[in-house]
Amino acid sequence: MPELPEVETTRQGIAPHCEGRTVTRVTVRNPKLRWPVPDDLAARLEGQTIRAVDRRAKYMFLVFDRGTVIVHLGMSGSLRVITDNTPPLTHDHIDLVLDSGITLRFNDPRRFGCWLWTDAPLTHPLIAHLGPEPLSGDFNGPLLFRLSRGKQTPVKSFLMDNRVVVGVGNIYANEALFKAGIHPRRKAGRISLDRYHRLAEAVRETLSAAILMGGTTLRDFVNSDGKPGYFAQSLLVYGRGGESCKHCGSPLKEIRMNNRSTVYCPKCQR
Structure with missing residues (x-):
């Protein structure tokens, strides 16, 4: 998608x-x-x-x-x-x-x-209740911390909720959580403000890099043969289940959460 x-x-x-x-x-x-x-x-x-x-x-x-x-x-x-x-x-x-x-x-x-x-x-009903843009000043660690209080849902699901923040789909949620060192199954309400600061920054960093790479790897929007450039060549965890973590060398684990592939490092993410 x-x-x-x-x-x-x-x-x-x-x-x-x-x-x-x-x-x-x-x-x-x-x-x-x-x-x-x-x-x-x-x-x-x-x-x-x-x-x-x-x-x-x-x-x-x-x-x-x-x-x-x-x-x-x-x-x-x-x-x-x-x-x-x-x-x-x-x-x-x-x-x-x-x-x-x-x-x-x-x-x-x-x-x-x-x-x-x-x-x-x-x-419009499709737009009115959406959360903030992840690259805007409205998205930050304190927002995530405030919205997560009392939440028992896994942090990955919380991060992918468009009422919390828009546009953090499955690929980029995997990547941001890895960069922030947060286990995707950790309960959203059990994460500290400091760690949410890191997660918000990881989301911004990941999405900004993906947008830049999409632009530079895009061959052409003209005529019918160009294809958008995706972020696959820079992925740290997504699609790499069983491979070595690029940070610590441990095997990456792959699980299913809400019928979506979730990949994480059991050593780097807590």
């Missing part, structure tokens, strides 16, 4: 091609996404100019003068900038043709994504 760094990398990649451009044609080939694409999407967008491409958590906002399209990539979706006459593929569900001649194309094989129209994106 695309996580926050991949969504932010996508936003950064498409924004220069879209901002300030007017939509000349909208083609919806399959409206049956996680929530149906509005029947009047083309009527709302054609003739409007994209003023900004923003992001909140894993949602992207295509901001127009008279409203906003909320875009989510779902489990396996992508947004591509098409500059040639590449024909749409089976799972290319939506095209926005811009006055520059390029096409913003949405591909979603599993159809778990969304394209929704709203006049007030920040108060």
Whole structure:
């Protein structure tokens, strides 16, 4: 699933091609996404100019003068900038043709994504109750400490709760907890303020590095052959169960938590 760094990398990649451009044609080939694409999407967008491409958590906002399209990539979706006459593929569900001649194309094989129209994106039910952005000043150790008091849930699950902080998906939760030296099964309410300071910094460090690497390893957002660059080459624990810890050399353990792979070092993480 695309996580926050991949969504932010996508936003950064498409924004220069879209901002300030007017939509000349909208083609919806399959409206049956996680929530149906509005029947009047083309009527709302054609003739409007994209003023900004923003992001909140894993949602992207295509901001127009008279409203906003909320875009989510779902489990396996992508947004591509098409500059040639590449024909749409089976799972290319939506095209926005811009006055520059390029096409913003949405591909979603599993159809778990969304394209929704709203006049007030920040108060939309999908957005309104989200926690702070992990790279903002609102996210810090004292916040985690305060929200965790009395919590019996494992800290990994706590960290992945979008009401606590947005965008810390499974991969990056594994990595941040390793950097902070915290066992993923430790109860959230039993972690000290000092350790939450370290965890908040580890989250910021991990996500910032992933966004930077996504940008530098991305071949191209133009045409249909580019793929976002993921953080795999720098992962310390995720996907490395049974391999040696890069810090102490001990074998990394892999367990399942909430049906997700969780990898940690039994020596470095307590």
